[in-house]
Amino acid sequence: MATIYIDNEPYTVEPNGRNLLEVCLSLGLDLPYFCWHPALKSVGACRQCAVILFRDENDTRGRLTMACMTAARDGMRLSLTDPRAVAFRASIIEWLMVNHPHDCPVCDEGGECHLQDMTVMTGHVRRDYRFDKRTHRNQNLGPLVNHEMNRCIACYRCVRYYRDYAGGRDLQALGWHDHVYFGRMEDGTLESPFSGNLVEVCPTGVFTDKTLGRHYTRKWDLQTAPSLCVHCGVGCNTMPGERYGLLRRVQNRFHHEINGYFLCDRGRYGYEFVNDAARPRVAADPDTVRGWLSEGRVAGAGSPRASLEANAALRALVGAENFYAGVAPAEHALVALMRALLEVHPTPPPSLREVEEADAVLLLGEDPTHTTPRLALALRQAALRPPMAAAGATLKIPPFDDAALREAVQDATAPFFIATPQATALDGVAMQALRLAPDDVARLGYAIAAGEGEIAAALRNAQRPLVVAGFGSGSPAVAQAAAAAARALGARLCFTLPACNSLGLALFDAPGVADMPRDVKTLILLETDLFRLLPDAEARLRKVKHVVVLDCLATPTVAAAHAVLPTATFAEADGTLVNYEGRAQRHFRVFPATGDVREAWQWLDALRGVTRTFDEVTAALAALPAFAGVEGAAPRAEFRLLGQPVPRQPHRTSGRTAVTANVDVHEPTTPPDPDSPLAFSMEGYQGHPPAPLTPRFWAPGWNSQQALNKFQQEVGGPLVGRPTGVHLLPVNTGAVPAGTPPPPFQPRADAVLFLPAHHIFGSEPLSARAPGIAALTPAPALAVGAALYARLGGGPVEVRVGDAVLTLPLREDPALPVGTAVLPVGLCAEALPAWGTLTGGPRDA
């Protein structure tokens, strides 16, 4: 603990290697800044956070210094309000604004712009510059990010985030002096799958959300609620925003343990499936469906993309013995295995923050950039941070001095080892990247567990080692090898999971949908596309008398159903999802569903003839031993602050007497919400609600996302109030199931081993329906090694795997292990990896 004096007021702070700007913001003081970002640290480039620093209590003159570049020390004396500091900061803004265009009314950042906030904060209210402004041409950066270079104030945050933090290579600072230009060498889609964060990192409107621009609404009009990303198993916290019944955008909602300040592009831009015109919206008669339930045997398939409550309602409707997991057989077995391995592991699965703090990583068989992208961004930090920490300790560089630390470490990385069949985006930060077939990856894992080889030696020296594997390889042997290696090394064990509630569904311990008996009269499919899961889906469905599908997507199964009950998407439903760590988190309705669309658990309760509130559904769920404590994920619906609910709409929401005036000139009543402590209204508690209920980040004078620092216990720290989410997964429960190394991989002359290839854009069924994501989805192609590519002549080939026959163009991946080929997932329902044949080109293979 240290005491620092700010404007002669003593404050007790924890210096902890933090700079004065972080200390001031953590104390709730307003100090303007631009180039500093809590995740990117300081470079001292913008000179905006100037304060006057005094030598001691007798020093009356002091000197101007940059708060972000000065470490906090005990007994420091500084002044934020000294007229010289105030005038300096105002003149910096004036200078930054010289070339800033008169764009605010047509700028998407307007109303949530850090530059606007800081300009007002410094008191620079009048523009005296009379001369010509510098202009720039924009670039087309693809379907996700819009570029308007005139607005740039050259804070360099974009390239520091994009290149240094996210590892992108194609965005650069080009040109010089006041011509400096942040863009690509030529027009084209930004290559990094984390490019969407530029929208939030940029303090002004240079990078804006292109999907939002197509249906633009200001921040003050967006109805938001705390929500979760549903596009992979990581469970990032999001803030979707709605206006006029249309989901407008998704923004990051800070979670200290998980997503921190950043999302991936799938999570940020995948939301548009909610607005899809092809969504099923007309419901069958529920009474007819209820009649079918008494006609004979009923079975139900739950879904890994439906909430715990929806699955529990289905289980209650059909009975536990008739409840099946709507997951492909191989994936079902793999997720069950991974769950079992996590439960016996001595330490719980690491949160993403703990992943970032790892100092040695072993990545087995998984390309997280394409399966759970946010994890890949965390793993990159794990590779880059330890050398920076070491350099900082040796050279006495404070931890926030980003440029100096990066200069000191150059290209050094932590011990980071990758063994996958295909090249991964993380190869660049790896000490060693091995290209091995899945069985050989598993053998490597067991060898490391046995302490053989230099990789094992490097990992053994680490303080916080981490082993990552997952569903991406499709191989149970790899998962078992990873668990064995993690246990032997004393490492944390992290498994990636395919869907937002994969682990939640696995906790129900239901058999897979492939094990469903054939004599079922009525089959209830909850958000399950059978055609994606089972090769014989059509034959199975034909045998069932009544197929009832509850889904929010227009899938082939919906087309084949006898009755469709349209369900709400994540944005129109409350629900609890369990992420890869076993953390149960709650997402809340952003806007009420319209027309026939209802939340899945409401449909299922209606079929059962009961009426329950959401909390009653959750309480019934919590009665199951695996879900004990799940109701603690968020406050109950009766929760009130000063007797008031938390408003979903900002207090500046506009047009409440005009929005529906064309339909009815009388204003509608606020839709009731018996299921949560939030209200579909601008009225309610205006202070800071507890973290699980925070619908937006806004504070007086802080209209941008950077208002977040007012909601954190300290800058970069957890949100104020109770933490969000509860852990459901037990740990260290018993002995490890014995695994044995598989025999070495042997290429076969008559067949090829087809390995699964996931892609961040397109492999996940929900986001694949968002136009922005669909535009970036690569055309399906089969990747083969160099020898096979030469033999097949590069032409289209016929792939036979199981019963499926596919014709695909070829792509060369020279490093691919001999005897394997990589097939995009989702093209057929066959489980991969699988042996199959390739025909085509000049000679058969």
Next chain:
Amino acid sequence: MLSILHTIWNVFTHAFHRRVTVRYPEEKRPLPPRWRGRIVLTRDPDGAERCVACQLCSVVCPVGCIALQTTQDETGRRYPAFFRINFSRCIFCGFCEEACPTCAIQLTPDYEMAEYTRPALVYEKEDLLIDGTGKYHDYNYYRVAGLAIGGKDKGEAEHEQPPVDVRGLLP
């Protein structure tokens, strides 16, 4: 008694006073141009819609009687897809005109908009948009904004240098 006579006298003298009552609606009082009456959306001197759908009028409106949706044409010029004012709620405070950064929304000296039903007081964009510039004749927002739109490229606005050649080496 005296006061009654005084009153009768006063009333009598009023017969010779100058009349202030106007025989409305046959006769109308001239109103100053800054009178806050019926709201219109104006066009810029080039005849294009001035409104850029920035939503400042709707957020400043104390009764929330303005709703609109932003959209843009293929050249990037923004305009409202719909623009609705519920005049049955409007209090004619003029905040919307004050907030408007493009002089698009203006209050006019027309107050004759009484209707028999409230729905008839809900004006859509086609009811609001006029063909002139209103009170502000010369202002064209896109001539001072940095955004490039159809007919105005980068560097062609007032007080703008030509776009930087990033590949140039000249200082």
